[in-house]
Amino acid sequence: MSQADTASAEKLGAFLAASRLLTGEDRLDRDLAGAYLASLSEASSETLAKLLAAAARASAASDPAEAMKTELAADPEAAAGAKSMIYLWFSGALRFPDGPRFVSEQAYFGGLIWRCVGAHPPALSGGYLGHWRYLPDD
Amino acid sequence: MTDAPEHAPVVVVGSGVAGALVAWALAARGVKVLILEAGQAGAERTALVGAYAAATIKSPRSPYADVQPGSPVVSPDNENDYLQDGTAKYKSTYLRRVGGTTWHMLGNMPRHVPADFRLKSRYGVGVDWPIGYDDLEPWYCDAEDALGVSGDHAQLDGMLGARRGRPFPMSRIWPSWGDLKVSRALQGLEIDGVAIEAMCTPQARNSRPYDGRPACAGNSSCVPICPIGAKYDATVHLKKAAAAGAELRSRAVVSRLRADPASGRITGLDYIDWSQAPFATRTLTADLVVLAANAIESPRLLLMSGVANASGQVGCNLMDHLQGQGAAILPEPVYPFRGPPTTVGIDAFRDGPRRESRAAFRMSIGNDGMGRTETPLDTLGKLVDQGRFGRDLRAALRDRVSRQFRISYSTEVLPSQANRLRLATETDAFGLPRPKLTVSLDDYNRRAFAEARKIIAAIFDRLGASETAFATDPDAYTGAGHIMGTCRMGVSPADSVVDADCRAHDHPNLHLVGASVFPTCGTANPTLTIAALALRAARAIGDGLGAPR
Numbered sequence: 001m002s003q004a005d006t007a008s009a010e011k012l013g014a015f016l017a018a019s020r021l022l023t024g025e026d027r028l029d030r031d032l033a034g035a036y037l038a039s040l041s042e043a044s045s046e047t048l049a050k051l052l053a054a055a056a057r058a059s060a061a062s063d064p065a066e067a068m069k070t071e072l073a074a075d076p077e078a079a080a081g082a083k084s085m086i087y088l089w090f091s092g093a094l095r096f097p098d099g100p101r102f103v104s105e106q107a108y109f110g111g112l113i114w115r116c117v118g119a120h121p122p123a124l125s126g127g128y129l130g131h132w133r134y135l136p137d138d
Numbered sequence: 139m140t141d142a143p144e145h146a147p148v149v150v151v152g153s154g155v156a157g158a159l160v161a162w163a164l165a166a167r168g169v170k171v172l173i174l175e176a177g178q179a180g181a182e183r184t185a186l187v188g189a190y191a192a193a194t195i196k197s198p199r200s201p202y203a204d205v206q207p208g209s210p211v212v213s214p215d216n217e218n219d220y221l222q223d224g225t226a227k228y229k230s231t232y233l234r235r236v237g238g239t240t241w242h243m244l245g246n247m248p249r250h251v252p253a254d255f256r257l258k259s260r261y262g263v264g265v266d267w268p269i270g271y272d273d274l275e276p277w278y279c280d281a282e283d284a285l286g287v288s289g290d291h292a293q294l295d296g297m298l299g300a301r302r303g304r305p306f307p308m309s310r311i312w313p314s315w316g317d318l319k320v321s322r323a324l325q326g327l328e329i330d331g332v333a334i335e336a337m338c339t340p341q342a343r344n345s346r347p348y349d350g351r352p353a354c355a356g357n358s359s360c361v362p363i364c365p366i367g368a369k370y371d372a373t374v375h376l377k378k379a380a381a382a383g384a385e386l387r388s389r390a391v392v393s394r395l396r397a398d399p400a401s402g403r404i405t406g407l408d409y410i411d412w413s414q415a416p417f418a419t420r421t422l423t424a425d426l427v428v429l430a431a432n433a434i435e436s437p438r439l440l441l442m443s444g445v446a447n448a449s450g451q452v453g454c455n456l457m458d459h460l461q462g463q464g465a466a467i468l469p470e471p472v473y474p475f476r477g478p479p480t481t482v483g484i485d486a487f488r489d490g491p492r493r494e495s496r497a498a499f500r501m502s503i504g505n506d507g508m509g510r511t512e513t514p515l516d517t518l519g520k521l522v523d524q525g526r527f528g529r530d531l532r533a534a535l536r537d538r539v540s541r542q543f544r545i546s547y548s549t550e551v552l553p554s555q556a557n558r559l560r561l562a563t564e565t566d567a568f569g570l571p572r573p574k575l576t577v578s579l580d581d582y583n584r585r586a587f588a589e590a591r592k593i594i595a596a597i598f599d600r601l602g603a604s605e606t607a608f609a610t611d612p613d614a615y616t617g618a619g620h621i622m623g624t625c626r627m628g629v630s631p632a633d634s635v636v637d638a639d640c641r642a643h644d645h646p647n648l649h650l651v652g653a654s655v656f657p658t659c660g661t662a663n664p665t666l667t668i669a670a671l672a673l674r675a676a677r678a679i680g681d682g683l684g685a686p687r
Contacts, residue, residue, distance in 0.1 A: 024528035065528050072525065083522045086531065090518050099194040100515055108191040113518055116532050117539040119475035122196075123187050123359035129345070132314040132356045132477030132505075 011052075012037060018055030021064055022082055023089045025112055032110050036088050039103055043084065043094070051081035090116070144422040146172040148683075149407065150430055151392045151439070154238020155665060156652040156672045157430030158375035159284065163676035165382035167685035172422075173379065174390040174409055176435070177211045177235035180204030187365045198231060198242040198619065201363045205235050210412055210567035211391070217617070221562045224576040229617030230458045232432050236388050239432065240371040240665065242362035243619065244479065245342045247287045247666040248500070249278050251298040253489045254660030257552075261493040263582070264552045264658045268629045268638040271300060274670050279303050281669035282340070285370045286348045289340030297337070298489045308345045310338045311354060313481040314505050316472025316543070320601065321482060321503075329596050336482040336503055342370035342665070343478060349374070356477040358506070389413040390420075391568050395427065395443040397645060404445070404648045410568050417568065426647045426679065430672075433654035434559060437624040438573045440635075441561050446625075446642045446650075451635050453560060455553035455626050456575065457659045459618035460497075460583050463546040464594035465508035466603035471540035475514070479506040484545075487593070488661045496585035497549040500661040501594070507542035511607045514539050545597060547590035549583050549615075550661050553623055579613055587612060620664050625654035640675035651675050 001009065012030070015037045019028055040048045054071040061067035072079040084095065092107030093100030102108040114121045118136030125131070148164060150157045153175035161171045181189070186201035193200035197215050205213035214220055214231040222228060232239045252271035257264035279302070282289075291305035313321070313336075321336035328334065343360070344353045354368040364371070376386060391410040398405050406423035429436050437453040440446045484501040492498075507514060521534050551557075562574035591608050598606045628634025631643035636655050642648040651672045653664040680687070 022527045024530075024532045065530070068527070069525075072527075079525065082527060083525075086527055087518060087522050090522075090531075090535075091515050093194075093515070095519065096194075101194055102192050105188045105191040113514055113535060113539075114475070117475070117514065117536050118471075118473050119539075120356075120358070121191075122475065123190055123357050123363065123365050125356045125358065125476075127356050127476075129353040129355060130312040133312040133318075135315055136473055136476070 014052045014056060017059060018052050019085065019089060021055050021059060021068060022086050023112060025089075028089070029110055032107060035103055035107065036085070039088065039094060040081070040085060044081070047077050047081040050075060050078045051085065054078045143406065144420070145424070146170070146422050147425045148172070148428065149174060149422070149424045149426075150428045151407075152238065152430035152432065152435070152652070153236050153372065153376055153386060153388070154430060154432060154652070155240050155372040155375070156668050157428065158237070158372040158379060159669055159672040160428050160430060160651055160676045160679070161384045162375045162379040162382060163673060164680055164685065165379050165384040167680045167687065169680060169683060169685050171379065171384040173376070173384060173386045174392055175236050175386060175388045176391040176431070177213075177233070178204050178209070178388050179236040183363070183365065183367065186363050190359065190363050196362070198362045199233065202233060202235060202241065205233055211235075212567075221564060221572055221574040222576070223574060224557075224578050226577050226579040228456065228458065228575045228577045229615070230619045230621050231617070232434065232621060234435070236386070237371050237373040237376065239619065243665060244361050244663070245369045246480070246663040247282070247285065247289070247340045247342050248485075248662040249300055250660040250662050250667055251300045251489050253299070253493070254658060254662070257493070257658050261491070263494065265628070267657050268627055274667070274674065275301070275303055277670035277674045278666065280673050281666055283307050284375070284673065285342040285666070285669055286344055286351070287340050287342050287666070288345035290338035293338050294340065297485060306340065308348055311341055311343050311345045311478060311481050314473070314477040316474060316505060317482050317503060319470070319472055320543075323601055324597065327597070327600050329593050332486050334484060334486065334597065337485050339481055339483045339502065341478065341481075344368045354478065358475055358477065358479060360478055391570070392431075392439060393419070393442065393568065393570055395439065395445050395648070397443075397445045402645050404645050412568070426649070426683070428649045428651060428679065430651045432652055433621040433624045434573055436650060436652060436654045437559050438561065440625065442571060446635055446644045446648060448644050449631060449633055449635055451626055451633060453624050454555045454558045455623040455657070456557045456559055456577060457551040457553060457623040457656070459548040459620045459659065459661065460551060460587075460615035461546055461548045461618050462587055462590065462609060462615055463504075463509050463511070463544045464591060464598060465511035465542070465544040465607045466598050466601075467538070467605040468541045468543050469602045469604070472543055473540050474505050474507040474542055477505055480504055487590070495582070496589060497551065497583050498661050499547045499549040499586050499590050501590065502546045502548070504544040504546060507539065507544065508607070509544045509546070511544070512542065543603065545594045547594070548618055548661060549586040549590070550659055552580065552582055553626065553658060554580070559624055579615075583615070584613060587615065618663070620653065620659070622653040622656045622659045622664055625650045626657045627655045628657060639678040640671060641678075649675055649679060
């Protein structure tokens with residue numbers, strides 16, 4: 001791997017680690033992670049850097065979630081970055097005043113919110129006829 | 139030597155459900171049919187789903203780039219896309235593309251009830267239809283077979299007097315887990331002496347593989363697109379019509395119907411062919427024309443052409459179903475956003491003596507959370523803004539969204555001369571005058587809004603709901619997507635545009651199909667009645683042409 005590749009792989013790794021901590025979801029799609037990293041870097045690379053650093057510190061603590069809360073309370077910029085990142089993972093979209101802008105079709109379908117609430121993204125149920133008659137599987 | 143204009147024995151203007159069914163029914167009897175569609179066929183279904191997925195506002199038009207700005211045929215997507223000058227707003231939209239508005243319909247298929255055809259005789263309001271429920275009943279059965287409607291025959295047979303001649307072709311769409319929970323909780327509930335019962339909503343959504351199309355997989359995006367074609371759309375009958383020999387010509391905007399003043403016969407029409415640049419105007423002669431362009435575009439064409447309007451009723455009596463909702467958080471999960479957006483409703487208020495003074499209404503129990511009051515992404519935004527993350531956020535999201543609920547109501551509008559469509563001076567991309575709409579809100583509907591909200595509040599009470607939310611403005615309503623009434627059916631040429639067979643009083647070889655012919659609109663989604671009337675009219679047209687059955 002070239003130096004640039006190593007750096008970007010590390011960055012993606014750090015992004016995924018922060019994303020796991022902030023979304024509470026261990027299984028995150030790497031392709032979406034790459035796209036989201038690019039979107040958020042473009043929006044504000046400084047904010048993202050602060051956020052990833054805060055997440056790295058919190059992950060090393062004995063109670064990462066509590067540590068992250070403290071980190072975000074102390075740094076409003078990182079907190080704002082966290083909100084954008086969390087919203088993006090759960091919805092597949094960046095938040096704008098006129099509504100959510102989906103990063104891509106895949107991002108819309110990959111939004112974490114749907115499985116979280118026991119449903120599916122509208123237009124992609126992945127389900128069999130009548131599955132809605134029963135409680136969600138998860 | 140000049141070329142004689144092309145001749146078409148039968149021309150159908152419009153490729154929505156009404157036009158598609160007439161074209162199919164006639165072609166199947168050996169009639170040569172040409173369908174002219176203003177819009178285009180556009181992208182394949184998967185591309186439509188992709189456009190929907192990427193759309194910020196998942197509006198009815200969002201999947202359909204082919205009728206958005208950039209295309210010369212642009213379909214309205216909300217009330218601001220119309221020219222309007224009334225004291226209220228007309229809010230329902232349509233799709234001007236191959237297959238028409240069925241692409242984004244919800245797909246609910248209730249029938250009118252008998253009283254809907256006799257509003258004047260029974261309640262002293264509105265007008266009577268020149269036909270009754272019994273005249274249309276066999277055609278309702280045929281329409282249910284044609285579209286593929288799933289429903290509970292035993293439950294609906296005889297409801298509000300609407301007897302059913304035969305079962306649905308498919309059994310009812312399974313209600314959701316949440317629907318069953320709510321239905322059980324409502325058992326035994328009476329409001330003002332009326333039993334509140336969750337009735338199956340018949341819908342053109344396959345509950346098993348049917349007619350070469352798959353069963354519903356619960357994609358929950360019926361409005362605006364079914365990803366798999368389990369929901370009916372009119373391309374089903376366009377394909378059948380083509381297989382039977384009909385020709386579909388798209389990107390053909392009919393701009394004028396021509397009539398012979400002496401005989402009153404329609405002799406032909408002009409259309410603008412925008413399949414090439416510059417656009418070309420073409421003329422053809424026809425023996426018979428069926429106008430099926432929806433209740434805005436059909437009267438618009440008649441007004442532009444100066445035909446079929448001795449009654450003065452063309453464009454008048456514009457109707458919609460005016461809708462509203464109550465949203466709430468229930469004490470226990472119902473897990474919305476699974477299955478079709480609604481599978482059950484409350485039909486008890488669709489008829490009754492109160493119609494003398496207030497609109498009838500149908501209520502739908504929703505599977506789609508709180509609707510516009512708070513979407514799942516609204517909830518996400520709120521919780522994220524509170525600083526929540528990780529497992530705490532996930533738990534809070536699931537807890538709240540799983541308990542989101544709504545009940546909507548859909549009220550009948552009475553026909554009124556003053557609610558109408560006229561031609562504006564503004565023109566469209568083809569230089570044709572745009573429609574201008576004038577509507578107002580009547581106390582007949584205001585009283586219905588108030589009563590429906592009261593009933594929903596009582597239901598919420600029974601369910602132990604909290605955070606109940608209704609529109610703050612008592613006059614607020616949304617459009618149902620049901621455009622009706624502008625070329626109404628009637629006995630007399632003095633006050634109606636078509637007769638009971640949908641033949642124009644003024645022109646023996648011009649028929650109108652679609653919801654433009656509805657004299658009153660009841661509370662049912664119009665598509666099934668459109669289909670029944672279209673099949674009935676097609677039978678009369680075919681018989682008139684001497685076509686073998």
